[in-house]
Amino acid sequence: MSHTIKLKKGFDINLAGKAEKSISKAPKPETFAIKPTDFPAITRPKLLVEEGDSVKAGTPLIYDKMAENVMYCSPVSGEVAEIRRGEKRKLLEIRILADKEVEFEDFGSHSKSDINSLDVEKAKELMLKSGVWPNLVQRPYGIVANPEDKPKAIFISAFDTHPLAPDYNFTFKEEEEAFAAGLEIIKKFTDGKVHVNISEDREMLKMFSQAEGVQINRFSGKHPSGNVGVQIHHIDPINKGEVAWTIKPLGVIQIGKLFLNGKYDASRKVALTGSEVKEPQYYDTYAGASIKNIIKDNIKSDHVRYVSGNVLTGERIDADGYLGFYDEQITVVPEGDFEELLGWIKPTTSKLSFHRAIGLLSFLNKKKEYVLNTNTNGEERAFVMTGEFEKVLPMDILPNYLFKAIMAEDFDEMEALGIFELVEEDVALCEFIDVSKHELQILLRKGINLMING
Amino acid sequence: MNPIQKFFDKIEPLFEKGGKYEKYYTLYEGHRTILFRPKLVTGKKGVQVRDANDLKRTMITVVIAMIPCLLFGIWNIGHQHFLAIGETATFLQKIGIGAMQALPIVIVSYAVGLGTEFTICVIRNHPVNEGYLVTGMLIALIMPPSIPLWQVALATVFAVVIAKEVFGGTGMNVLNVALTARAFLYFAYPTDISGEVWTYLGDAAVVDGYSGATALGVAYDTALNGTGSVVSAFGNYWAEGMYSFSNMFLGAIPGSIGETSTLLALVGALILIITGVGSWKIIVSVFAGAWLMGLGFNAIGVNAFMDMPAHYHLVIGGLAFGAVFMATDPVSASHTETGKWIYGLLIGVLTVIIRVVNPAYPEGIMLAILLMNVFAPLIDHYVVESNKKRRLKRATV
Numbered sequence: 001m002s003h004t005i006k007l008k009k010g011f012d013i014n015l016a017g018k019a020e021k022s023i024s025k026a027p028k029p030e031t032f033a034i035k036p037t038d039f040p041a042i043t044r045p046k047l048l049v050e051e052g053d054s055v056k057a058g059t060p061l062i063y064d065k066m067a068e069n070v071m072y073c074s075p076v077s078g079e080v081a082e083i084r085r086g087e088k089r090k091l092l093e094i095r096i097l098a099d100k101e102v103e104f105e106d107f108g109s110h111s112k113s114d115i116n117s118l119d120v121e122k123a124k125e126l127m128l129k130s131g132v133w134p135n136l137v138q139r140p141y142g143i144v145a146n147p148e149d150k151p152k153a154i155f156i157s158a159f160d161t162h163p164l165a166p167d168y169n170f171t172f173k174e175e176e177e178a179f180a181a182g183l184e185i186i187k188k189f190t191d192g193k194v195h196v197n198i199s200e201d202r203e204m205l206k207m208f209s210q211a212e213g214v215q216i217n218r219f220s221g222k223h224p225s226g227n228v229g230v231q232i233h234h235i236d237p238i239n240k241g242e243v244a245w246t247i248k249p250l251g252v253i254q255i256g257k258l259f260l261n262g263k264y265d266a267s268r269k270v271a272l273t274g275s276e277v278k279e280p281q282y283y284d285t286y287a288g289a290s291i292k293n294i295i296k297d298n299i300k301s302d303h304v305r306y307v308s309g310n311v312l313t314g315e316r317i318d319a320d321g322y323l324g325f326y327d328e329q330i331t332v333v334p335e336g337d338f339e340e341l342l343g344w345i346k347p348t349t350s351k352l353s354f355h356r357a358i359g360l361l362s363f364l365n366k367k368k369e370y371v372l373n374t375n376t377n378g379e380e381r382a383f384v385m386t387g388e389f390e391k392v393l394p395m396d397i398l399p400n401y402l403f404k405a406i407m408a409e410d411f412d413e414m415e416a417l418g419i420f421e422l423v424e425e426d427v428a429l430c431e432f433i434d435v436s437k438h439e440l441q442i443l444l445r446k447g448i449n450l451m452i453n454g
Numbered sequence: 455m456n457p458i459q460k461f462f463d464k465i466e467p468l469f470e471k472g473g474k475y476e477k478y479y480t481l482y483e484g485h486r487t488i489l490f491r492p493k494l495v496t497g498k499k500g501v502q503v504r505d506a507n508d509l510k511r512t513m514i515t516v517v518i519a520m521i522p523c524l525l526f527g528i529w530n531i532g533h534q535h536f537l538a539i540g541e542t543a544t545f546l547q548k549i550g551i552g553a554m555q556a557l558p559i560v561i562v563s564y565a566v567g568l569g570t571e572f573t574i575c576v577i578r579n580h581p582v583n584e585g586y587l588v589t590g591m592l593i594a595l596i597m598p599p600s601i602p603l604w605q606v607a608l609a610t611v612f613a614v615v616i617a618k619e620v621f622g623g624t625g626m627n628v629l630n631v632a633l634t635a636r637a638f639l640y641f642a643y644p645t646d647i648s649g650e651v652w653t654y655l656g657d658a659a660v661v662d663g664y665s666g667a668t669a670l671g672v673a674y675d676t677a678l679n680g681t682g683s684v685v686s687a688f689g690n691y692w693a694e695g696m697y698s699f700s701n702m703f704l705g706a707i708p709g710s711i712g713e714t715s716t717l718l719a720l721v722g723a724l725i726l727i728i729t730g731v732g733s734w735k736i737i738v739s740v741f742a743g744a745w746l747m748g749l750g751f752n753a754i755g756v757n758a759f760m761d762m763p764a765h766y767h768l769v770i771g772g773l774a775f776g777a778v779f780m781a782t783d784p785v786s787a788s789h790t791e792t793g794k795w796i797y798g799l800l801i802g803v804l805t806v807i808i809r810v811v812n813p814a815y816p817e818g819i820m821l822a823i824l825l826m827n828v829f830a831p832l833i834d835h836y837v838v839e840s841n842k843k844r845r846l847k848r849a850t851v
Contacts, residue, residue: 013503239848305495311502333503336495341456343491344510351506356729358515360506374495378508379487381583382625385512386789387733396845400789401838416842424500433505435512436625441500 004200005234007221009394011354011429013163015311016369017332019271020281021170026296029289032076033093033322034061039134040445041067041143045091053080057286058105058130058264061094070144073131075266075287077103093322102286105130109262115181118259120188127185127255131264134325135251136189139232139244141448142423151245153192153236158208158249159199161226162310162425164273166328168249169205171269171282175253176207182256183211186247197231208249223312224394229426233395238420250328270294270323274311274332275371276304285323291330292320299332305374307331312428313441336375344378351377354392354433381436392429397421399430403440406447411454414447423448462486480575484582512731513584519725519732520591520779523712524560526705528552530715531599534653534708537693540661555599555654556711559606564590566607570614574623585624585631585785586614592632592779595712596772596820597639598647599654605643609635629827630786633820640820648815652708663692668708669770670809670817672697677759677810684762702769713775716768723778732782735791736798740777741768743802751810759810767806776819777801786827790837797833801826 036045044065049055055078060071074096081097107130110118124147127133136145145151159168172179187194193215198204200220209216217235219225228246238244250268257265266287273280278298285294291306307314309327317323323330340346347359352370356363362370389399397418405413424441431440462482468475469482486492487510496502532548543551567590575582593610613635618627639647650666667675669688676687688697695701705715713719726732748764755761767773781787781801788797801822808818815821 015503237848239845305502307502313500314502316498316502331502337493339459339490339493341458341490344487344508345514348506353506355505355507355512355731357507357511357731358518358729359511362506372503374502374504375491376494376496376504377491377506378504378510379492379494379581381509382623384509384585384625384785385731386784386787387791387794390791396841398790398838398841416845417838418845428501431501432503433507435505435507435509437504437508439497439500442497 004218004220005231006200007219007225007230007234007394009391010222010224011392011433012161012222013311013352013372013432014367014369015163015273015275015331015333016371017274017277017280018164018369019166019273020279021167022281023269024272024279024281024283024294026283026298027293029098029285029291029293031081031095031097031290031292031322032074032078032286032288033095033290034072034074034288035093035322035324036062036072036091038325039064039072039144040141040448042072047083047091047094049080049094051080051083054078055080055096056103056105057266058107060129060131062091067144067146069128069147070133071129071131072134073105073264075131075264095322096288104263104265107258107262107264110259112181115184115259118185118188123185123188123259126258130258131266132251132254132258135247135254137246139229139238139246139423140420141452143452145245146243149243149245151190151192151243154186154190154194154245154247155197155228155232155235156195156247156249156252157197157226157228157231158204159197159202159226161199161223162312162329163223164271164329164331165226165310166269166271166282168208169203171271171328172205172207172249172253175256176205178253178256178260179207179249180212180256181260182252182254183214185255185259186252187213189245193236195231195235197228197235199226221394224392224426224429227425229421229423230394233397233421240415240420248326268328270327271329272298272332273329274307276300276332276334287323287325289323290320291317291323294330295319295332301334303335304332305335307333311372312432313425334371334373336373338375340375355388355435376437378435378437380438383436383438385435388433388435389427389430392433393426395421395426399427399440402447403438403443406443406450409450411450414451419444419447419451458489462489477579478576480579480581481572484572484575510584510587513587515729515731516588516726516779517591519722519729520595520712522718522721523595523715523775524556524591526715526718527595527711527713528556530706531555531654531711533706534599535655535658538653538655538660538664538666539658551654551656552599556594558603559597559599559601559711560591560594562603562606563593563610566610567593567614570611570619574615574619580623583624585618588783589613589618589631593635595775595779596632596636596710598651598709599711600651601639601646605639605646608642609638612638625785627785628831629824630780630783633780633824633827636820637824640815652710661692665692666708668817669697669702673759673762673766673770674809677757680758682758684758684766687758699766699769702766710772710775713772716774719774719778723774726778726782732778733784733787733794735794736782736787736801737777739795739798740773740781740802740805743799743804744768744773744806745802746799747803747806751806767809771809771817772819773802773805776805776823780819780823781826786830788830788833788837790834793830793833793837797826797830800829 078098084093138145353360402417531552536543617634748767751760804822805818
């Protein structure tokens, strides 16, 4: 099928600080961490290790009391250095002091033909205990997939349109074999299709565009055309009572490596990006890496914000903070905690805006790379403007009404207006352009939690 | 650090919790944020950088779009004044008279309106919203030039308190706030906002044959007891060429301060559409609705007003101004994109019906918009329902 879905709505945030396609030789991070907060599904995390225990890559660290067979494992080998808790003893981080060379738990390797003939229950069992399972995310709700479910389809977006997102052509160019093996495993979990969604606007690796035994869908358009939620909406939308799974290419590769090599291999290439980075480029590391060594001597000033992920959906971390489980990108932008004389009315070409209100001239120069700081550029207000969110959400959804339904905690309305189809990243652009400066991603998660628990 | 910032920092403790003027913190904050974009930063999770636009800039964009109408209105007050008293005057003399009439109205509208807003913000302890920047200008522009200032003040207080704040403030109102002010005056002091109030005369004597009627008044009279067509009645008006189509389009006619010029309302529309602040769908559909209804009346053709060529409806009265600046108010208009088409179209249709059929009140756009403000949520309801139905239907396929 060579049908291309063209998305006209959306907005590309063109930031300065794109990563060069080279791998840095910076010293390896010394510590790594698993953060239960990366997984919105975990409500009652249980610890399996204590400070001082030594672990290997693939040793379970925690599990969720509500889904006891899904293990969250150590990405590297070493010693459990610290277990950090927050208010009410909420579990925040399990820090591992890494060995020089990573030792792996052995889960037994499989040949290609073994993989093809492997029973789905056996595959599931291995994936659950080895740490790769959380790569499977379910829709609705965007939480770690429930192993008991049989999804109607599985969706993989093979490109990332977020600001300064890593280039999969570069990061995955040597992972062909693992990706193919991972796909073979994934196919076993659904009677429906496995969809690999590729971009019409950019080059794609053959392993994506010519993946075998899957449905290839083509998408074209600005961000969020790379968001898997948007793609699902146009291919095979999720209705009440249905479950679909999504997985990032990195997750497929990890699954492939688990079966081919018998290891939980959490390695990944991470892009260090953003205007405040001296030499933005890629780093070879593992999930949950401390960014301390990665950013060392490579940052322009000390008044910056470190973000695990991208500037639309990421999370603020400290200079010695840790990369999120799903993240393949670190972004460094200037902090914006300063007042600006008449900043709300001054004409400017240096600030980026989706809108064209008086004095905002960024629309004249679409190619320009912008340096954006973390200032909110205004205070929170009531919803006043209408019709704006619809311009950046390429779905048949009325976001304004959905947000109001969430505020009103109206379950029927939330459901009828499409909360099953959305996760945070899908409304991130709405949050970015919102002139009333609401925290819409947090609001959406509040609604999702109501749906889960209500 | 800027000396103004230093000053604010110095007085800040007075307004903070426990300070002498703790109650007035919103006042302090309101002033500081007008001078400085605040130093607020994004949260831990979610977007880390934000769009440069905010509500303040959005609102000021609308105010700027109205400036051409205000400037023209100032000139036009003087122009109409000297025309009515039969004197010739220079451009500056016209501006002088116009400014003396119009600026006090603008000042009273802003001073009283902002005063009311600030008072309520202090009482209810919520931050000052930007909505009144636009409302203040709108109220001034839809007043007749001869309106007594105390009435402007009274109408403003009524509109801000009853139309906006009792509903929860900016973003929560059902009715357009500025139109509520005008409707209040229309019902409370009808003699000062209808009849021969559209030209500022002062103490001067008018020329022979002077009639203070607006184009709508002339059209209505022709239908009631005149002979011949409305267009010929326009041609026989006391001042020759006053109600020619082109002159009505340009706006050198009696009327409210800012709403006589269709041309400059369209300039405002252009600004609103290019900046994306006003909905082009509403603007286009109001004009379309009025024109279609005009054509419809042409087809019925019972009296002279119905026979008036449909395109005249687009330039007489406040239709253009209403379509561009009142109907597009995002809070009181339809919120859905499909709804905006229906909303605008019905405003246009109703405006012409009210003008032509209703004997009591010739200007239809005000009542049409207020009426549709009330129906906008209903329109939206059906648009949202159809979206929900699409979603449900999909599930069974």
